[in-house]
Amino acid sequence: MPSSELTGHPDEVDSARAGSVRLDHVTHRYGRGGEAFTAVGPVDLTVPAGQFLVLVGASGCGKSTLLRLIAGFERPTDGSVRVSGAEPRPGGTAGVVFQTPRLFPWRTVRGNVDLALRYAGVPRAQWPGRRAELLARVGLEGTEERRVWEISGGQQQRVAIARALAAENPLLLLDEPFAALDALTRERLQQDVRRVTDRTGRTTVFVTHSADEAVFLGSRIVVLTRSPGTVALDLPITLPRGDIDAEELRGSREFAELRARVSHAVKAAAAA
Ligand SMILES: Nc1ncnc2c1ncn2[C@@H]1O[C@H](COP(=O)(O)OP(=O)(O)OP(=O)(O)O)[C@@H](O)[C@H]1O
Numbered sequence: 001m002p003s004s005e006l007t008g009h010p011d012e013v014d015s016a017r018a019g020s021v022r023l024d025h026v027t028h029r030y031g032r033g034g035e036a037f038t039a040v041g042p043v044d045l046t047v048p049a050g051q052f053l054v055l056v057g058a059s060g061c062g063k064s065t066l067l068r069l070i071a072g073f074e075r076p077t078d079g080s081v082r083v084s085g086a087e088p089r090p091g092g093t094a095g096v097v098f099q100t101p102r103l104f105p106w107r108t109v110r111g112n113v114d115l116a117l118r119y120a121g122v123p124r125a126q127w128p129g130r131r132a133e134l135l136a137r138v139g140l141e142g143t144e145e146r147r148v149w150e151i152s153g154g155q156q157q158r159v160a161i162a163r164a165l166a167a168e169n170p171l172l173l174l175d176e177p178f179a180a181l182d183a184l185t186r187e188r189l190q191q192d193v194r195r196v197t198d199r200t201g202r203t204t205v206f207v208t209h210s211a212d213e214a215v216f217l218g219s220r221i222v223v224l225t226r227s228p229g230t231v232a233l234d235l236p237i238t239l240p241r242g243d244i245d246a247e248e249l250r251g252s253r254e255f256a257e258l259r260a261r262v263s264h265a266v267k268a269a270a271a272a
Pocket residue numbers: 030031037039057058059060061062063064065066099227
């Protein structure tokens with residue numbers, strides 16, 4: 001694999017390919033004038049199509065802001081954001097799982113997933129099959145008729161993940177999607193997300209606080225400095241992908257070394 005595939009050097013990556021992301025000198029400020037606060041930047045980052053990029057950094061360093069910029073929900077104050085070579089469109093560019101699940105609480109689980117299938121342009125006749133498949137993937141079989149306010153926070157987050165997967169966009173953005181889940185469900189979903197994105201070749205940008213989660217999931221990890229976040233470490237992860245034994249991978253020496261390295265970098269970046 002050429003090094004550009006790992007590091008995403010902007011000059012060597014085809015940034016018009018479906019699912020690729022390119023941030024050029026991106027800075028984002030909230031507020032105006034004397035009240036203005038720089039949340040992130042400047043950041044230069046190119047994510048080649050198919051890469052699984054994990055963003056790690058201290059609370060408040062600008063991870064969610066970066067994700068919202070890539071999704072097109074915010075426009076950068078300076079610099080430019082391109083997804084598949086074009087300006088991102090809110091709702092159209094990426095499947096997004098927000099830090100807190102955004103569902104339609106008065107609808108059922110079925111209603112929430114179906115709405116995502118409708119937006120994705122899936123023909124109605126295929127909805128039952130696709131819905132069952134998506135709900136099984138996130139471990140929510142049998143909950144179709146329950147209202148969102150009747151299920152737990154962790155279950156709501158899983159509905160949000162099913163909705164994002166339904167979109168079948170070439171780009172998936174996930175903001176700490178597993179933070180509220182129990183350890184067992186979390187590990188299962190980590191394996192699922194890793195497998196699904198490997199299999200479909202989707203580009204993924206995933207935010208987490210956990211070095212362990214970052215090393216398990218990422219084909220590349222970017223550690224951000226504290227606010228305003230800039231790139232402190234850009235690390236290719238060359239652990240095996242595809243059909244792997246998760247226990248074996250987690251137990252390997254390489255995994256332990258990478259986890260220690262990322263954990264150390266996060267602490268150093270937050271303290272700098
Ligand atoms: N809409 C907003 N208006 C003003 N300031 C904001 C807004 N959203 C975020 N901020 C500020 O910008 C900075 C970065 O916020 P952001 O949510 O991107 O951080 P984060 O890295 O995702 O943090 P966490 O790990 O806690 O989720 C923070 O200081 C935050 O208070």
